Amino acid sequence: MxxxxxxxxxxxxxxxxxxxxxxxxxxxxxxxxxxxxxxxxxxxxxxxxxxxxxxxxxxxxxxxxxxxxxxxxxxxxxxxxxxxxxxxxxAKTGDDSVYNGPFTLTEFEGAGSDTEWSYTANEEYWDKDNVDLDKINVSVVKESSTGLNLFNDGQTDDVVLTGELAQQNVNDPEYQSIKSARTTYVEVNQEDENSPFKNKDLRLALSYAIDRESLVDQVLGDGSEPSTNLLPQETGKDPNTDKDFTEVSESTLEYNPEKAQEHWEKAKDELGIDSLEFDLLAEDTDSTKRVGEYIQGAWEELEGMKVNSTTVPFTARIDRSTEGDFDAVVGGWGAEYADPSTFIDLFESGSAYNFGKWKNDEYDKLVEASSTTHVNEPEERFQDLIEAEKVINEEMGVIPVYQKAEGHMVSDNVKGIVSHSAGPKYDYKWVSVKK
Structure with missing residues (x-):
């Protein structure tokens, strides 16, 4: 190289x-x-x-x-x-890729179709003497119950648990909850001038109707935490105090069915409607389907609101989001790097990742200032980002729901897995397995 x-x-x-x-x-x-x-x-x-x-x-x-x-x-x-x-x-398959890290990708036939592959120790790696593992075998298991059975039978060493199974095993010494700097949120389609979701009171009603605490405890049970605002934890720190961004920013999210109904009534008056029916799009994975169903039920507690749920594979959800082919969609973002801009920049009016097309001039100015006028002034830049998040939360440009965590059962024989909240998730270089 x-x-x-x-x-x-x-x-x-x-x-x-x-x-x-x-x-x-x-x-x-x-x-x-x-x-x-x-x-x-x-x-x-x-x-x-x-x-x-x-x-x-x-x-x-x-x-x-x-x-x-x-x-x-x-x-x-x-x-x-x-x-x-x-x-x-x-790079479409393992054999068509090239590597200079501790492992190579083997037995991989292509994204979206392969359900089993391996990471094999790279004999050309510069620090290979400090890599203990010869091979890591990976299998795609969509049902948590199947994964847990494999784990209990000793056929696998690390499985992901969701929902009731995560809750049931939370006190097991081999259970781990691994937090990600990722927020799952709902975007509503505001591209059309006549979209009802351009109404702020409607967006606030949808947010107040969601009991985030109950969702993460009763539906997910994997250590995920209710969102306090758009940014998750470990996505940046105050340059003066070293406090996490989420500790410094003001939280505007709460579950309040009375406020939800109040804003829904205002929205109906402003929109000149008595009822509203729309579709909620979500992925077809077990956990995300459950989240979609929970949100659907919460919104239908608002009198006159009818929500139809549609679940599709991940790639289809991304395609439909990108094309604006949705009313409301359960999506999210994981931090690429530990800086607030990785989330704040997403919702500039011209961003390709602003799928719902929310637009706010004050927000755009704050984002621009953080990357130009104040880019070399850490305190002022941080304040721009704090204020920008305050704007999007108060306007409910997107509806944050929870910070993602994964519940894992990891064998006591396995030591040294390193996880990162932002960027590439796992590092297996230092893993060892006790014989």
Whole structure:
């Protein structure tokens, strides 16, 4: 691996022909946005190799969290000879990929179709003497009960539990709850000028109607926590006090059926309607289906509100969200890096990830100030982000529901799994298994 592998990999990813969904991360690099828009060539990206082992990177603007971005797979190096040899099949399967980490992906036939694969120790890895495992076998098991049976039979060492099974095993010494810097939220479609969801009172009614505490305790039971606002924990700290963003920001979320009904009545008057029927879209995984059903039931407690539930596979949910083909959708976001901007930037009016098309001029100005006027002033920048979150919470531009955690049963024989709340989730380099 040399510096040229970074130059090629970055230019390839930012190239519009590659159609990388994470190309936006290169918007911080000089000419990145212009290349993504097709106005400049990938070769004009602000990166060059000084020699085999030194890179020079130019940014369009100061980016306080840029060092965190460098840990993301989307900014990893890519060897030109392998990418060109594999062509359209590059990275589609384990055999069509290339690796320089502690493990290689083996027996993987392709995303969306394969249900079993392995991580095999990489004999070419520079620090292979400190990798204890030879192989990690992975199986997709959609039902928690099946996974638990496999675990109890000694056929697997780490399984995910949800719902009642997580609750039943929470006191087991082999049970772990692993928190993610991820918020599950509901977006409502506000793109059409005539959309009822452009009404603030309707959005507030929907939020007040959700008992988040009951949802995480009774439906999920996996250690997930009710959202206090849009950002989850461990997504940034106050530069003065080192307190977590969620401790400093004002919480405006609460379960209050009386307020829900009050805002619903106001919304009906303002919209000139007596009832409202709409569709709630969710993924077809066990836990998300349960969440969708719970939210559906909570909203239908509001007199005159009828909610139809539709569940689809993850890829279909993403496609429909991107295309704006929904009324309300259970979605969410996991922090790519530990900075509040990874969430706040999502809901700028021009963001491709603002699926509901919520728009607020004050919010846009605060987000812009955090990345331009105050980008080199940590205290002022942090205050911009605090104020921006206050705006989106008070306006209920999106409806935060809970911070995601995963309930796991992990064998006592397995030691050394490292989990990260933001960015790539797990690191298995230091794992060992007691014989």
């Amino acid at each position: 040399t510096a040229d592998d970074y130059v090629y990999g970055w230019q390839r990813t930012v190239d519009p022909e590659t159609a990388s969904e994470y190309a936006y991360l290169y918007g911080y690099v000089e000419n990145g946005d212009e290349i993504i828009e097709g106005d400049k060539e990938p070769s004009e990206l602000g990166i060059k190799a000084i020699n085999d082992y030194e890179l020079e990177i130019q940014l369009d603007n100061p980016t306080p969290f840029f060092d965190n971005l460098l840990a993301l797979p989307s900014l990893f190096p890519q060897p030109q000879d392998v990418a060109e040899e594999k062509g359209e099949n590059y």
